[in-house]
Amino acid sequence: xxxxxxxxxxxxxxxxxxxxxxxxxxxxxxxxxxxxxxxxxxxxxxxxxxxxxxxxxxxxxxxxxxxxxxxxxxxxxxxxxxxxxxxxxxxxxxxxxxxxxxxxxxxxxxxxxxxxxxxxxxxxxxxxxxxxxxxxxxxxxxxxxxxxxxxxxxxxxxxxxxxxxxxxxxxxxxxxxxxxxxxxxxxxxxxxxxxxxxxxxxxxxx
Numbered sequence: 001x002x003x004x005x006x007x008x009x010x011x012x013x014x015x016x017x018x019x020x021x022x023x024x025x026x027x028x029x030x031x032x033x034x035x036x037x038x039x040x041x042x043x044x045x046x047x048x049x050x051x052x053x054x055x056x057x058x059x060x061x062x063x064x065x066x067x068x069x070x071x072x073x074x075x076x077x078x079x080x081x082x083x084x085x086x087x088x089x090x091x092x093x094x095x096x097x098x099x100x101x102x103x104x105x106x107x108x109x110x111x112x113x114x115x116x117x118x119x120x121x122x123x124x125x126x127x128x129x130x131x132x133x134x135x136x137x138x139x140x141x142x143x144x145x146x147x148x149x150x151x152x153x154x155x156x157x158x159x160x161x162x163x164x165x166x167x168x169x170x171x172x173x174x175x176x177x178x179x180x181x182x183x184x185x186x187x188x189x190x191x192x193x194x195x196x197x198x199x200x201x202x203x204x205x206x
Contacts, residue, residue, distance in 0.1 A: 026051065030096040042089055047099040058131050065129045065157060066103045068201050073106060073127075076194045083108040083124070084115060091118035092126075094149045100142065102126040104155075106191075122146070125190055127155035143167065147174050153190040162202045 028050035029037070038045065044055040058066075066087060074085040085106050093099045105123035107115055114121035126146055128138045138156060146154050147169065154174065156165040162182045167174040168189040180186040180198045188194040 031091075031093050031099045032096065034099070035091075044089060044101060046101055047097065050097045055131075055134075058129075061159065062129050062131055064204065065159060065201055066127075068204065069127055069129070069155070069157065069196065070104045072196055072200075073104060073125075073194070076191065077106060081109070082106075082191070083110075083112060086119075092123060093118060093120050094122060094145070098145065098149075100145070103129050122149040122151045124151070125153040125155070125188070126151050127157060129157045130159065143174065147172070153188060155186075157201060159202060162198065164196065164198050164201065 029047060029052060030050065031047055034045075034047055034052060042057075044057065046053045046055075070085060070087045077083055077085050083106060085104065088101045088103045090101060090105065091099050092102055092105060102123065104127040105119065106125040107119065108124045111121070111124060114123075128142060130138045135158075139158075143154060143156070147167075150169065150172075152169045154167040156167070157163075158165070164180045164186040166177040166180075166186055166188060168177050169175075177189045178186065182199045182202060184198050186196045186198055
């Protein structure tokens, strides 16, 4: 897309919408095509079956929770020298038709080869903080996607009911390790000893 475009959006018009009209049929992309078309940016952008999904930036509260969880996980991983932790936005490319941007991702030392310019493959642990209107996407769609592609542990952090779900992959299927609420402490099955206070996540209290 030429820099002389008159569109107010910094992205190509066909890439900036997921709606189909008779005059402008839906455009589908491979990940490589999407990466070539879109400039580097901080806008939440994912690829689902070749369809470009762009969302508004998350709320301040959402990002506070993401930061708190990332800080706790990164500190634990550094202390035990287990691998790398990254926070969104970062592409996690699961196939040429599927690319997501998890809020937080952990990649173990044994699998650091998947870390290149972006993450090519499934992270070992992924956390998603549910945004308003995204419950179906995070609780069902991404759960199924992460299970299918072998994400070993999936944390679903839901600010509305203030719950933390931990799902652990066993025999290629997720098992609910537990659901914790404010006043309780969530625990990882993948990273033995890693725990998170639900109250701390949601309220910023230790």
